[in-house]
Amino acid sequence: MATDSTNTAEDLSTSTNASQGMEFSTDAYLDMDLLRFLTCGSVDDGKSTLIGRLLYDSKSIFEDQLEAAESASLSRGDQRMDLALLTDGLRAEREQGITIDVAYRYFATPKRKFIIADCPGHVQYTRNMVTGASTANLALILIDARHGVIEQSRRHSFITSLLRIPHLVVCVNKMDLVEWSEEKYNKIREDFEEFAARFEITDITFIPMSALTGDNVVNRSENMDWYQGPSLLHHLENVHIAGDRDMIDPRFPVQWVIRPQGDEHHDYRGYGGQVASGVFQVGDDVVALPSGMESKIKSIDIGGESFQYASPPQSVSIQLETDIDVSRGDMICRPHNRPISGQDIDAMVVWMAETPMVVGKKYTIRHTSSDARCVIKELRYRMDIDSLHRVEGATDLKLNEIGRVSFRTTKPLFFDPYRQCRATGSFIIVDEQTNNTVGAAMILGETS
Amino acid sequence: MTQTADSNAHYKLTHLKALEAEAIHIMREVAAQFEKPALMFSGGKDSIVMVHLAKKAFRPAKFPFPLLHIDTGHNFPEALDFRDKLCDELGERLIVHKVQDLIDRGIATEDPGPYPSRNRAQIPTLLDAIEKYEFDALFGGARRDEEKARAKERIFSFRDDFGQWDPKNQRPELWNLYNGRHQMGENIRVFPISNWTEMDVWQYIMLENIEIPDLYFSHKRDVVQRRGQLVPVGDAPFEARDGEAIINQTVRFRTVGDMSCTAATDSPASNLEEIVAEVAAARASERGARMDDKTNEAAMEDRKKEGYF
Numbered sequence: 001m002a003t004d005s006t007n008t009a010e011d012l013s014t015s016t017n018a019s020q021g022m023e024f025s026t027d028a029y030l031d032m033d034l035l036r037f038l039t040c041g042s043v044d045d046g047k048s049t050l051i052g053r054l055l056y057d058s059k060s061i062f063e064d065q066l067e068a069a070e071s072a073s074l075s076r077g078d079q080r081m082d083l084a085l086l087t088d089g090l091r092a093e094r095e096q097g098i099t100i101d102v103a104y105r106y107f108a109t110p111k112r113k114f115i116i117a118d119c120p121g122h123v124q125y126t127r128n129m130v131t132g133a134s135t136a137n138l139a140l141i142l143i144d145a146r147h148g149v150i151e152q153s154r155r156h157s158f159i160t161s162l163l164r165i166p167h168l169v170v171c172v173n174k175m176d177l178v179e180w181s182e183e184k185y186n187k188i189r190e191d192f193e194e195f196a197a198r199f200e201i202t203d204i205t206f207i208p209m210s211a212l213t214g215d216n217v218v219n220r221s222e223n224m225d226w227y228q229g230p231s232l233l234h235h236l237e238n239v240h241i242a243g244d245r246d247m248i249d250p251r252f253p254v255q256w257v258i259r260p261q262g263d264e265h266h267d268y269r270g271y272g273g274q275v276a277s278g279v280f281q282v283g284d285d286v287v288a289l290p291s292g293m294e295s296k297i298k299s300i301d302i303g304g305e306s307f308q309y310a311s312p313p314q315s316v317s318i319q320l321e322t323d324i325d326v327s328r329g330d331m332i333c334r335p336h337n338r339p340i341s342g343q344d345i346d347a348m349v350v351w352m353a354e355t356p357m358v359v360g361k362k363y364t365i366r367h368t369s370s371d372a373r374c375v376i377k378e379l380r381y382r383m384d385i386d387s388l389h390r391v392e393g394a395t396d397l398k399l400n401e402i403g404r405v406s407f408r409t410t411k412p413l414f415f416d417p418y419r420q421c422r423a424t425g426s427f428i429i430v431d432e433q434t435n436n437t438v439g440a441a442m443i444l445g446e447t448s
Numbered sequence: 449m450t451q452t453a454d455s456n457a458h459y460k461l462t463h464l465k466a467l468e469a470e471a472i473h474i475m476r477e478v479a480a481q482f483e484k485p486a487l488m489f490s491g492g493k494d495s496i497v498m499v500h501l502a503k504k505a506f507r508p509a510k511f512p513f514p515l516l517h518i519d520t521g522h523n524f525p526e527a528l529d530f531r532d533k534l535c536d537e538l539g540e541r542l543i544v545h546k547v548q549d550l551i552d553r554g555i556a557t558e559d560p561g562p563y564p565s566r567n568r569a570q571i572p573t574l575l576d577a578i579e580k581y582e583f584d585a586l587f588g589g590a591r592r593d594e595e596k597a598r599a600k601e602r603i604f605s606f607r608d609d610f611g612q613w614d615p616k617n618q619r620p621e622l623w624n625l626y627n628g629r630h631q632m633g634e635n636i637r638v639f640p641i642s643n644w645t646e647m648d649v650w651q652y653i654m655l656e657n658i659e660i661p662d663l664y665f666s667h668k669r670d671v672v673q674r675r676g677q678l679v680p681v682g683d684a685p686f687e688a689r690d691g692e693a694i695i696n697q698t699v700r701f702r703t704v705g706d707m708s709c710t711a712a713t714d715s716p717a718s719n720l721e722e723i724v725a726e727v728a729a730a731r732a733s734e735r736g737a738r739m740d741d742k743t744n745e746a747a748m749e750d751r752k753k754e755g756y757f
Contacts, residue, residue: 034463101618103599104592106645113463115643127620134622242460256476260509268508274473274624302472303504313624314461315472315505328480352620366625369480428625435629437619 032108035241036115038136038165040129040156045142046173050211051105051118054233057218058107102132111237121152126159126385126400127352130440133163134426137241140232142171145178145208149191155385157192161199162348162402162442164419166244168196168204169235175224176210182226198388200419205239207232245312249416250278250286251339251424252310252332253368258317270301270317271326276368276423277416278337280310280318289331289341289414293324312423329370331414331424339414339424344447346380347418349405351397353431353438357405358396363438367413367427374429377447378406397439406447418442464652468501471640473624474603475505478585478638479512481628485585485638486543489515491527491534492704493660494589494641497649499534500658501640514541516586518574520566521548522686522706530661545577565708575611584635585628593645603642609633647727654720666700666718677711702727 039047105116117132119125133139139160143153160168170192178184185208196204207216208227215221218233230238258270280286284297298319300307310316318332326332333339351357359376382394382403397403418425429439461469478485487502489495502511517531535542547569550556555576556569577583592599602621607613619627628636641649653660671678672692678699681688686707688694699712700723717723 032463033460034466101600101615103596104643105599106593106643108645108647113648131620131622135624255473256480256505258506258509262510265508272472272476272505274469303507311461313466313469313473315469315476364629366627369477422623426623426625428620428622428627430627430629435627435631437621437627440620440622
């Protein structure tokens with residue numbers, strides 16, 4: 001049954017939720033922050049309807065886009081407009097009625113700008129979900145109130161926890177089809193909390209809703225007076241994300257050395273990069289790795305404009321007081337707060353290629369701004385992502401499989417555990433023959 | 449200043465500054481990972497924003513790449529003047545590769561029919577430039593909010609040696625780690641402002657006080673009504689057709705492509721604040737003014753597969 005995953009333009013525009021409070025203000029816009037979130041689910045759970053409603057109610061779908069989706073539905077013989085046509089961008093997706101790849105969608109309210117990474121939900125698209133999850137601050141998981149917590153909900157929660165998305169919102173959808181039952185909602189909530197206790201997810205919010213009728217999407221529902229929490233949009237606008245960034249441990253991977261050739265700036269030698277974590281300040285004592293040479297920060301600028309501080313995820317150029325040897329792939333940090341330096345590394349790996357990961361094979365890895373070669377020493381176990389059991393004795397990782405892997409690198413990496421810092425705790429694995437990105441790794445720590 | 453330092457929780461970064469930081473990171477990554485990049489420059493607002501971001505990424509040094517303009521010969525004269533003036537001020541190298549030369553060599557052909565578009569003829573011209581100058585990476589100002597196929601394209605968009613995009617075989621792109629490894633002859637297109645919306649671009653232009661061509665502001669211009677759109681008319685081949693009445697009207701352009709495929713907007717917006725307010729209230733998408741996308745449902749995907757940026 002997927003009757004409620006379709007909608008007509010008219011249904012949406014006559015909805016009672018039509019965007020109060022979405023008036024435009026330049027000042028507000030210039031002061032907005034950015035929330036990247038992930039939606040995962042399949043056609044039947046109402047995800048497209050939910051996204052369609054968020055986009056429509058925030059005036060982010062234009063009439064010509066709506067008309068194009070409508071005429072495509074009609075020419076395909078659908079009775080009503082399929083909102084998935086707004087998000088499914090590739091010919092193959094439209095023809096087959098499936099979502100293959102992550103689609104990025106954008107909308108804004110006066111409080112925030114949002115980037116949605118809209119991911120397919122089925123197990124064969126785990127790698128796509130992981131891709132979308134890697135940059136998200138928040139994950140939305142949809143649960144059909146009629147079916148409760150299913151295998152797919154568990155898998156999505158596990159990936160949310162594996163990628164350490166700080167905030168999770170469980171949307172208990174289609175409440176209209178269970179007579180807005182508080183009892184049904186509470187049962188789902190209890191079931192979810194029970195298995196989620198096994199994951200490290202610090203912030204979970206549950207919202208009963210109907211994306212079709214709009215209850216609790218933008219406005220509070222009148223059909224569920226037993227629910228005292230916020231609507232989904234209200235939650236998305238207000239969830240506290242400033243605390244998600246690590247401001248304690250300064251890490252600055254050097255990407256590019258800025259050295260003007262002309263006479264005018266011949267003394268300028270800036271280290272370009274994006275602050276991975278922590279705060280850097282002019283005058284700070286710093287050390288460059290791997291050389292171990294120490295210096296002080298002389299200046300911080302962006303394209304010539306000076307700043308006193310730099311914090312993540314700013315891209316800046318840092319000059320040091322003394323002329324020490326620093327190049328791409330090096331890391332600038334504080335002398336008394338350094339990342340781990342090591343060549344034997346354990347990580348959770350999501351395999352993303354048709355060709356399986358082979359123990360003993362050499363790959364290239366890209367970590368921060370650094371490249372290294374590595375060899376796979378050991379596959380310690382594979383995770384069965386449906387039962388969440390560890391499978392010992394596995395010999396390879398196939399497409400979409402997840403496991404704990406021990407690596408040996410040809411040179412030391414400067415890293416932190418992924419749980420502490422996403423930017424210095426993650427790397428990608430590249431096949432040296434095909435040049436494809438074949439795996440994503442989240443560092444646990446040094447091999448014990 | 450976008451930051452305050454009174455407590456650790458207050459290093460607030462606005463969404464525009466977060467998008468700027470992402471774009472700078474991407475540009476530096478390309479400079480480091482590729483031998484011969486170039487920045488595609490059309491004189492339109494998105495490519496002007498790209499140049500501004502390149503200044504943020506590389507100044508006080510010169511850009512580690514030239515600007516490349518694929519000149520269709522159908523440009524608005526105002527856009528060309530702006531291009532030349534900007535390049536003079538920048539002191540950066542500009543390479544102009546002309547569609548007309550490829551047509552003269554018999555490699556590119558103009559679309560037949562009543563709309564003399566050179567949109568498709570840009571593809572062989574671009575591929576010819578890539579071959580001649582051995583570019584291995586090209587920056588483009590495309591955004592994911594523009595069009596459905598673009599919504600699924602990676603920031604590092606890998607192309608084979610015919611410049612073709614294979615949407616079903618895209619490299620996974622995780623965190624801020626970009627894999628630019630490629631074989632000889634292959635190249636990538638890079639879209640640093642993928643995650644920006646039309647509104648973000650306008651707001652950024654306003655915030656950073658970036659100069660843009662006058663075409664974007666309201667002005668008097670000769671137009672005709674054609675297929676429900678206000679089409680600019682001028683010298684051949686852009687003259688009015690039989691039965692079309694020329695109207696001198698106050699219009700502006702929301703997007704600037706070729707004269708042959710960009711429609712004007714009936715708008716009095718004469719400054720950035722007014723444009724921003726107009727974009728906020730708009731009910732039609734920006735690419736709605738591009739006649740080249742209207743051909744069919746998958747027009748953009750098909751062109752990209754052939755090597756379009």
